Amino acid sequence: MDIFWAVIFFAFSTTITPGPNNIMMMSSGVNYGIKASVPHWLGICLGFPFMVLVVGLGFGVVFERYPHLHQLIKVVGTLYLIYLAYKIASAKPEHIATGKSKALTFWQAVLFQWVNGKAWVMASGAMAAFTTVAGIYWLEVSAITLAFLVVAFPCVGLWLLFGAMLKKILNRPLAQRIFNGAMGLLLLLSVLPVVRELWHYYFSAV
Numbered sequence: 001m002d003i004f005w006a007v008i009f010f011a012f013s014t015t016i017t018p019g020p021n022n023i024m025m026m027s028s029g030v031n032y033g034i035k036a037s038v039p040h041w042l043g044i045c046l047g048f049p050f051m052v053l054v055v056g057l058g059f060g061v062v063f064e065r066y067p068h069l070h071q072l073i074k075v076v077g078t079l080y081l082i083y084l085a086y087k088i089a090s091a092k093p094e095h096i097a098t099g100k101s102k103a104l105t106f107w108q109a110v111l112f113q114w115v116n117g118k119a120w121v122m123a124s125g126a127m128a129a130f131t132t133v134a135g136i137y138w139l140e141v142s143a144i145t146l147a148f149l150v151v152a153f154p155c156v157g158l159w160l161l162f163g164a165m166l167k168k169i170l171n172r173p174l175a176q177r178i179f180n181g182a183m184g185l186l187l188l189l190s191v192l193p194v195v196r197e198l199w200h201y202y203f204s205a206v
Helices: 002-016 020-065 067-089 093-097 106-115 117-130 137-169 173-203
Strands: none
Touching: 002 117, 002 137, 020 067, 020 106, 020 117, 020 137, 020 173, 067 106, 067 117, 067 173, 117 137
16 A cells, blocks of 8 residues: 555646646637536546556557557647647637637547656656555556546546636636637647657667
8 A cells, every 4th residue: 555655646736737638628618618628527537547557558568669669659749739729729719609719528538648658748747756676566556546546536627617607707808818728739749758758769879
């Protein structure tokens, strides 16, 4: 149980801080409200721990053997995040009100974890830090997965709640457009470290 409480603090500190999931969650709360954003919220809270479990059970070994595959996923994920940043920044209140623009579905949020750079760092970092040679590996992986599952609901939920509270303040179309633009920019900035890493990977040797 010692590893569980240790990883709880790690999971809390990494899950509560700003990142693509939380920025998108807050933006969804502002634009669509809590009820419409629940599938997105559940997709994150269940999808990420599942990703942690799969990575812990050996999926990371595939990337160690085929590093180019991991880099390809990063490229696809980065392009998708840039696209999402544009969609958030350009979201018009009138399109949201008429249903032309909708919150992410449960499965979209689940699949998004696999192209989310921060999610990969968190999952692989947790496995590297909290699994031991002498320990019972499957039990340690289970404890890490459970810790992320426990903290995900309140941590991500706080960002959704904060977004829903802001919705009451940003009740004018102009204010909502400014907010969406700022959130799109923040999401884009969160991608820059991955872009820098990919640039060095592909072009530093050139």
